[in-house]
Amino acid sequence: RVRCESGQNRSGLLREIRTAIRSEPFTDRYDVIPGRELGRGKFAVVRKCVEKSTGKEFAAKYMRKRRKGQDCRTEIIHEIAVLELAAACPRVVNLHEVYEMASEMVLVLEYAAGGEIFNQCVAERDEAFKEEDVKRLMRQILEGVAFLHRSNVVHLDLKPQNILLTSESPLGDIKVVDFGLSRLVSSSHEIREIMGTPEYVAPEVLNYEPISTATDMWSIGVLAYVMLTGISPFLGDDKQETFLNISQINVSYTEEELEQLDGAAVHFIKSLLIKEPESRASAEDCLKHQWLQPRQEIVSEPVSPAASSHDEEEESAQLTEELIVMAA
Numbered sequence: 001r002v003r004c005e006s007g008q009n010r011s012g013l014l015r016e017i018r019t020a021i022r023s024e025p026f027t028d029r030y031d032v033i034p035g036r037e038l039g040r041g042k043f044a045v046v047r048k049c050v051e052k053s054t055g056k057e058f059a060a061k062y063m064r065k066r067r068k069g070q071d072c073r074t075e076i077i078h079e080i081a082v083l084e085l086a087a088a089c090p091r092v093v094n095l096h097e098v099y100e101m102a103s104e105m106v107l108v109l110e111y112a113a114g115g116e117i118f119n120q121c122v123a124e125r126d127e128a129f130k131e132e133d134v135k136r137l138m139r140q141i142l143e144g145v146a147f148l149h150r151s152n153v154v155h156l157d158l159k160p161q162n163i164l165l166t167s168e169s170p171l172g173d174i175k176v177v178d179f180g181l182s183r184l185v186s187s188s189h190e191i192r193e194i195m196g197t198p199e200y201v202a203p204e205v206l207n208y209e210p211i212s213t214a215t216d217m218w219s220i221g222v223l224a225y226v227m228l229t230g231i232s233p234f235l236g237d238d239k240q241e242t243f244l245n246i247s248q249i250n251v252s253y254t255e256e257e258l259e260q261l262d263g264a265a266v267h268f269i270k271s272l273l274i275k276e277p278e279s280r281a282s283a284e285d286c287l288k289h290q291w292l293q294p295r296q297e298i299v300s301e302p303v304s305p306a307a308s309s310h311d312e313e314e315e316s317a318q319l320t321e322e323l324i325v326m327a328a
């Protein structure tokens with residue numbers, strides 16, 4: 001058990017965990033599947049493993065405690081604490097156990113067999129997500145993010161590599177992973193930092209302005225754009241150009257891929273890719289957005305055609321109204 005007086009510090013890191021840290025060799029209790037690793041980031045390698053006592057599959061995230069000569073155990077403890085905090089949320093990956101060795105820690109995570117949504121984002125259009133898939137997955141991503149935001153946690157690295165699927169075919173459910181950059185935002189301390197992945201980073205991060213839950217909502221906007229079109233909206237030829245595109249909100253809404261979509265999808269994206277963080281839709285707002293509402297079965301409901309078409313008319317009138325407000 002790790003303790004400190006306040007449980008958090010100025011940097012927005014949680015310092016208290018309740019998961020027992022095991023010191024026996026990880027391989028005593030798990031068989032690590034040889035061969036290809038599940039994934040890797042800057043400081044972590046993730047391997048598939050099987051718990052010997054149960055035969056259950058897990059993903060083992062190996063994290064070095066020292067990175068670039070700096071002790072990062074505090075950051076790892078924070079990542080564990082956030083996973084604990086989100087344990088009740090089915091859209092966030094579950095933490096099973098933690099092991100500590102001399103130079104590494106291993107986070108034993110629920111195995112997401114479908115891998116990163118990144119693969120479908122960059123796939124040829126016929127292999128890529130259909131709009132109906134994106135709607136369902138985006139609803140789930142928002143459920144996860146709304147849960148985190150209610151707990152004052154910002155993820156700060158929402159991108160297709162950190163959104164996994166329980167299965168690929170048939171298309172499963174979303175698991176949000178990687179809380180390595182996440183922070184606790186409280187009203188008392190302002191957090192300003194340069195981090196995240198260039199393509200998904202919000203303007204306030206580039207401008208060294210305060211970070212908030214709205215910072216994640218920008219990334220959700222970029223994510224929706226990429227999932228629907230396969231195009232990364234701000235990606236330039238180099239980092240500099242990407243950052244310039246972001247700070248100027250240089251984004252195209254006239255791409256052919258966007259024109260084939262429900263107008264509400266574009267409206268959804270536009271409600272997020274807004275420079276001022278306070279003007280962006282929240283995760284809760286997004287969950288109520290018209291684009292993500294279940295379709296009404298107006299064709300197969302011959303009993304009350306008048307009522308259905310009336311509802312539809314009302315909804316579309318409401319959307320038109322919102323669009324006019326947007327334009328103004």
Ligand code: ADP
Pocket residue numbers: 038039040041042043044045046059061093109110111112113115116161162164177178179180
């Ligand atoms: P990093 O902080 O280094 O980016 P991540 O937690 O994002 O580490 O893990 C790196 C990659 O490993 C992910 O992008 C994903 O491909 C894979 N991965 C991570 N967790 C799981 C999991 N629970 N199940 C399957 N694959 C995973």
Ligand code: MG
Pocket residue numbers: 041161162178
């Ligand atoms: Mg990652």
